[in-house]
Amino acid sequence: MNSKIKISMIMLGIGVGSISPLMASEPFLPAGFEDIFNAKQNAIYDILFDDESLGSIGIEYDQHEAKLLSPRVIVDRLTAPDMPALNISRQALLSQLSSPLPRVNKAGFAKQKIVVYLDESNTTLQLLFPAALFNNDSKKAARKYIPFKNNSGFVHSHNINYLDDTYGNSLSVYSTETLNLTGSSYVKGTWSYADTINFELDELAFYLEENSNRFKLGRQRLHDNLSGSTPSMAYSFYNAMSFDGISLGYMTDNYIAPGTGAASPVTLYMPMAGTVEIYRNGRLLDIQQLSAGLQTLDTQSWPTGGYDVQLVTKLTNGSREEKTQPFFKRTGTFHSGDIEYLLQLGRYDPRRDDIKLRTNSKSCSQCNSDTFNTARDNNLASASLAYTTESALSAGAGALLDNTQLYANTSLDIPVNSWIAERLFADGIYGRDGSSGYQIGLMKNLASVGLNLSYRDNRYRGDKKNYRHFGIVPAYDFNYLQLGLNTFLPWNVGLGVNYGLNTVYQDYGHSNKSQFNTWDINLSRDFTLSDMLNMRIDLGYHRGVSETSYAKNSYSITEDRLFAQMTLGMHERSYNHSQSLYLRARSGDDGLQNNTYAANYALNLDNPDFDRSGKYTVTADMAHGPQKENNAGASITVDNALGYTSAGIAKSFGDAKYQQQYLSQRSGFAIGADGAAWGRMDNDAALIVDATDLPKDQYFEIRNRSSAPTIVKGGQKTTLSMQPYQKIAPEAEQVFSDKTDAFYNLKTQSTSTWAKPGQVYQVKLSATQNQTVTGRLYSDGQPLSNARVVGGNSMSDEDGLFVADFTLQTNEHLTSLTVKKEGQDFTCPLLQQNIKVTKGIMQIREVNCEIQ
Template sequence: MKLRLKPLAIMTASLLASFLAESAITIPEGFEELAEGQVIMTEVFVYGQTLGVFQSRVDLENVQFIQPEAVASAVNKMFPDTPELSATLGQTLNRLLPRNSKFSCSSNGGAPGCDFLKTDSVEIIYDENNTIVYLFLPDRYLRHKTVDTEYYVQSVESRNAFVHQQNINFVTDKNYQSASIQGNGSLGVTENGYLNIDWSWMGQRYRSENAHHTDVHNAYFRQDLLKRYYLQAGIMDARDIFNNAGGNINLSQLPLRGIRGVRAGSTLAWMNMDKLSRGTPINVFLSRDSRVDAYRNGQLLASFYLKAGVQELDTRSFPTGSYGVTLQVYEDNQLVRTESVPFTATGQATMNATHWFLQVGVPGDNQSEEDRHDHHVIHAGIKIPLSENASVTAGVADFSRARFWEGAIDWTHGFNFGLIDGLMTVRTSYLYGNEGSRGNVQQLNYNDGFSLSFYRTSMTAADCNVQNKHRYSYNGCYQSNNVLFSVPFSQWYGTLGYSRAKNEGRYVYRHELTEDYQEDSLILPWEKVYQTHSRSQTWQAGLSRSFSLNNLNLSTSINAFMRNDSGLANRDKGMFFTLAVTQSHAQQHGKRGTSSAGVEWRTSKNTADQLSYHAGYSLYTDASGRNEIGGSVYGLNTDNVSSTLYGRTDGQYGSGSLTLSDAWLQRTHQHALSTSGNYSSSLVIDRAGLSLGRWGGGAPASAIIVGVEQDDGEHNSLVNVSLDNGSSSDVHGRRKALFTLPGYQETALKVGESLSIPDGVSSEISKGTGTKKVFMTPGKSINRKVHVRTRYTWLGMLKDEKHQPLEGGIPLNVISWTPLGEGRFTLETSKRIKDLYVMKNNAFWQCGMKVESIRDVVRNVGTSLCKSTDFAALPGTERKQVELMTAGIRQKIEQTVMAGKNDE
């Protein structure tokens, strides 16, 4: 028999259960059936999520599921791959389960901590007032995650598109001119596949010499498979191998140059790193909206304001290491319970899977002459996790005439030993080439308030001084060592660094030359020079501090150094001192200015003392901080003075900058003028047409296009659109804005009303507002429509042709209106109007709406003189409005007339 207790029976059973619980007496006559139990339909919840409605036998003390296997199956769907839980459910759900109704919020008046049980088995709370069963499981299952939550899902509204970004740079002076263009375009082809081309052009001129060339770095098709693997074919460089798009396989020494061929491998592009980089998951069940405070040894790590249900805490800001976290749960600002959980954070995503790649082809077009003799190229790499914090990486590069192999070990460890509770990362790698090349790298980083880093790299060849013999990007021999220690103390920040480098038989660009080569006028800026040998050794120590004084921000530092360079005649040592001051000035309409000034004094053994100074001012022309103009002056002793004027803008159709600089050289009494500039933008072609927007970083990209539709014909409404990557824009009505973002990146899109309100205009978003997270592969676009209702508020007084207040009339072309007496009014319209039409009795008036002043969203029209008009002179919309308003009156008149005739 299937029954559902009526409210009266439920209340009676509740009172009876409470009575029997407090006094051991016999069951009163007439209540035997309730005491024996009723079969009812109960809704079952697990940590805030419903499992459905199931038959249950409920008596005064226990609840028993009629079909426990159905309940267990529903729970297993929420927590898959948990055989221990399945066994526990099978053993407990077919038994009598204590009701625990006293813990129900509906029974105890919503006492703090109600609707919750902490258990090591399976228990319930039966809410008899709502016939609900709350099922509780051991805490360890709260931390269980399904695999699907670790992968992003492509937004269903995304469509294939062509997304191209372009970046233009130029610099010019009297003797040297240079211009470059960088472009990247992605075209969506399949649901998870796209074409990409990455290209650049550079042109340079130095006096009578010039050079220019065009490079296609990438031109390939990529198809992702099962969100874990990918296939790629075309012209490819190695950049994707080293990031999440290609498995994040770090082979820093292996000669992975561009190829024309095919690549296959595993990918992390679809992996939700936020789910993996937070360390051990910390979940908490809340029966009500609550505040959760997380502590580590009495130190408050974070406070969370969370909704009811199972919530996972965002632990990305928690310190690295392994330690216990104490959770304090507050309901209505009352502490209801305390829980302690273990936590481990290594500062990086925990990868428990092997990642690999394999590519086969021929060398790309940008190879040296000797590289063109290679008939094939085979590159392969694999990264295997040894534990949650350690991995081994191996790779091979096989050419027609040489073969290279690299192996590396990465290890990360979080300490929890009193003062030592930071994170350490270690990496070591070794390279072997059968043509005689050998290389090794050692790297260590430790962060714990203070930081320590060590980096050493070494490359040797069979003969260091034979030019052009060592191919595949290797030439000569070199060794480099760097150590940096930095620590904050009190309000100061100290650093100590050491570096040593030795090179023999290498090609370097002009800007890398030591002073021995600087006077060689035959060297063009873009050419390489063969350098036989060089050695350098440097120590440097410094102290710095920043602090505020009233409205001034001051920063100062003092540094001492010692340098021994083969390009210098003697060992050099010295020190330098810097002082910088900045001040911000707030102005009207969101503008703000920043003044800065600074001085640096340097002294050393080998050079004369130097005193340099600078001063500058910049003005941000709006509240966004993306549009700026400014100037600066820089001087060095009395030898030269440089002045600079610059401006930059970042708008809906891209960003650009222009800088003019002049250097006065005291020694030659000459000016040296130079100019540099930049413009970057993006364009998208999709089914909605062509859109222009900002530069998105230059990587394979997707796009979001937000179009604002307005109910009147003007462009004066503003909608604010922002992305969590920092991009934002105020979009006018009947216009659209393009936002370019890197592919494979989840982005939160927020649409809301703009804080910048045009004078006399208010607007409300009727469709498309709110925040939405999107995820797209490159070559995709999302078009989001936002509908805006524009509102104009008017204030004034109406007078007739005799200059008497016009009262008792009904405005026609308005949304709403409020009479204020003696002809005064406020009214609201959906568009800007020149004339207000008023109906009074059977007469019509036309009143001019000439704005005298505007304050915020109110348009003051002062006194408006109205002239009489007739029905035929009204605009079409107002005539229809009058007809609708008077239709009911005419119908009543006709009915009255007909009734009178019938009476006759």
């Protein structure tokens, strides 16, 4: 009987104790410290919601609750279009956030009302909302479109390359221009120039976009349309080309949550709040905390494929439940449940890729008048439809009219839960003339095993005279088999096996073939010798067979090679630089005289003293190979306010002497309503960073979400290239400074919207500086005691001594103090001869104050 009572008491204790994580725990306090511990405090905290920062505001808190001092700022951010939709009004949300919010610990949950978790170690406050506040019908941001403004602009980017080697020199230019007209309409052009091909216009089209629809008029690239409008389909038998015409298709760019693929929903009923652990093949994938009710798990971080997931639920009452269910996921720029479509109509010139019409002498080297007559513009018309289910199964089909040839194509992608495959994919094409092509493949990825297998075959059965004629669909016979396997053996030995079989038929009717057969088997092992030294050993076998058959003759070349390679790597990193040196020795089974030795050195400098706005990469390499062949080279790449600039030299010594020098420059400019700026430009939208109000001797780094950051010098402007269709949410920070009195708090001011292609917005940077002032206050020759220093959050002591902290603008100087005492206001001018600044602290010998 006693044992039963003890067991009951233990179980009751477990049940009561398991609820405690929902409450903010209170430690044991010595007598007399209760009032101090429970006193309310004020501080500035970073407010977080679902791992996203909503801004930093002041809060008032104690051990039980916290109150937001500026709730409207948080409400504005929570009701933004890119946040999960709520089923309460803005005013109701403001009312709840204006009230004191209960505190919970890290394992706490929101049941009926909003609660908060405070992490005082890094001054963050996490908002926890109950599931009842979310609008489940519109919680998926995948069906929300980005808001944008009617803001015109122009963005230009280019890449200029100059090469000078032993055989001559060449100049090439590649450029992209984007002119936004009305926000949803813009003109985009892409062109290139090279000595050998002269001028090439790849794209010059007018775009008109509305929600999930995109219309194009002009010269456009076929594969951009295929991958953008039917992203879940595969087109293995379409050649890349440009055509002149019109197209209308589906697009995912305008979604607030752009296409990230499809995943089967994983739902779980929670009788009460608890933690869910997700396992795959015994390995922990994810941990999520869920409140009570029917919950849908977040699968964004889970790997792709088809596999079983084990859900282990641990409830707050101490109970534990397990559930196993299949899960399917595939990544890509598509959404499940959307109908993808594409319609195209136009014509293209096959001569550009079919035959070489231009040479350096501006003449046709392979053609006559009949060739020009037959190689006229070809007509193009196509239509495609595709769909992806919630279980990540994608299917699509289409029709293509390539001049007079009619084709039908299809695509299928199936996630499966099998021991040998987790994804099966296939696509094919069939022509009215009997030509056909198909591709099949499978993939499997486990914790330590990766398998890829695919086979592609194309057969042309049209007119013999058109064999190898360039068109949208290849007009020649070929097949290709590829197998890849990567895994780890015991003792962390990596194994890689790759096999490829590529066959091309030179003439009509599967005759005169060229076949390439390769095997590659590699074993590798990495060793960590120290924090700065590591070693890698590779052992490999390569077999290559090249076979050519012509008429009744056959030629075959076989290559078998064993090799061993040892790599010794040394690396070192500091706060603003990193460097590495790799020494490699490679030996084969063809004798020591054919060994290869190489050394590669790399140095990365981030914001060096001679150029705070730049990042430099310097490389140098040397190699000694068979037949006394020696190679040496060096290069430097600079990423600064002028864009990317790279220069290098390479030279070969020995019998085959060769020398090469190159210079490459990549940059661009942006023009908007607020001005223009030059700088690094990699995308079709841009921000003009205006730092003209910041100190001219300081440098500042600014970034916008996933876009690469840029550095601007105070007093100047530059461009920040950003991905179009992204929200403008810039962040800035100061680049390291060795001056103790030159630390600034930065603020960005920009338009709150999403940027469309060609649009340019301005980001205005401003800064404040904290100035600590210490000194002694006097009035009529007597210490001014117990006086409050206005703006400095300070009181003077009985001797008039004070220590105050002021927040000043970058162009603001402290010339006087305002002091209040017993209802009287005092003005205290600061004399320069009485001021001394030491390590950023302003020390004032004496301050004489006068009554206002």
